[in-house]
Amino acid sequence: MKKLIAALATVAAFSAQAAEELKVAATAVPHAEILEFVKPKLAEQGVELEIKIFTDYVQPNIQVAEKRLDANFFQHQPYLDEFNKGKGTDLVSVTGVHIEPFGAYSSKHKSLDELPDGANVVIPNDATNGGRALLLLAKAGLITLKEGAGITATPKDIADNPKHIKVRELEAATLPRVLTQVDLALINTNYALEAKLNPIQDALVIEGSDSPYVNILVARPDNKDSAAMQKLVEVLHSHDVLQFMAEKYAGAVVPVY
Structure with a gap:
């Protein structure tokens, strides 16, 4: 009996030692929700997933680079x-x-045609998402950008502005909170979803x-x-996750696999 107990203890100790841990940073919606969905599936494969939720776009990268976390998803x-x-850093x-899909939202106007002359427009203040916002405004015909302006375009790259819109840059996470104070806000979908905005139904463009x-x-x-x-890659690319995204986000989150 003692030998059996000892053997069982050895197996339990080996299993505990064999369990792998993975600490992943994520923004709350939809990234952390997707990770929560796959967490039980990873546990079945011996991987304990710990999800750390962040509200900004800087610390998740810093903490992975400093090896306080293993990965991030945002x-x-x-x-x-x-x-x-x-x-x-050299994150990969x-x-x-x-x-x-990135969208433009308004609580004051039902279409871009309703935007008044001199409309107040807010965009994210980080280089790539700010450029992304300006490219979307250009695609919608509100502005024209200088030739060669790409994903890192800034308001200084606006070449033509027929409605004389006033573009201000704010931290991405704050944009839903100022939506009622401006004419148009260009908001990353994760923050739009957190604010209960439906990108497919609510975005003007x-x-x-x-x-x-x-x-x-x-x-790293x-x-x-x-x-x-x-x-983790395997479960994120599974059919179950694809179905989860389709049912929960109804087109606001589109799988790429």
């Missing part, structure tokens, strides 16, 4: 490239997961499904190929 490649360049994309801003799982070069990370 950003697209253009933002990551700009972050690495500006902060001297592990895999693409979904697109969140929205990116198409051909958006290049794929949301990615990000890690030293752990991107770890067994636990690859198991």
Whole structure:
């Protein structure tokens, strides 16, 4: 009997030791919700997923770079490239997961045609999402950008502004909170969803499904190929997750696999 108990204790100790941990940073919606959905599936494969929710776009990268966390899930490649360049980090994309079409919202106007002359417009203040917002305004015909202005365009790159709109840059997370104070706010979909906005129904203009801003799982070069990370990739690309996104977000979150 003692031998049996000892054997069972050894098996339990080995199982506990074999369990892998993965600490992943995410913004609350939809990233943390998606991770919560896959958490039980990872547990079945021996990976304990710990999800850390952040409200900003800086600390998730800092903490992964400093090895306080293993990975993060909140950003697209253009933002990551700009972050690495500006902060001297070398974070890398592990895999693409979904697109969140970027939209422009208003609580005062029902269409872009209703925008008054001199309308107050707010966009994210980080380089890539600010440029993304300006590209969407240009696509909608509200402004024209200087030739060569791309994803890092700033308000200084506006060449033609027939409605004389006034563009201000604010932190991305604050944009839903000022929606009632401005004529138009260009809001990242994760923050729009948190604010109970439906991008498909509420946005006056929205990116198409051909958006290049794929949301990615990000890690470091030293752990991107770890067994636990690859198991996370596998479950994120599963049919169950695809179905979960389709049912929960109704087109506001589009899988890329």
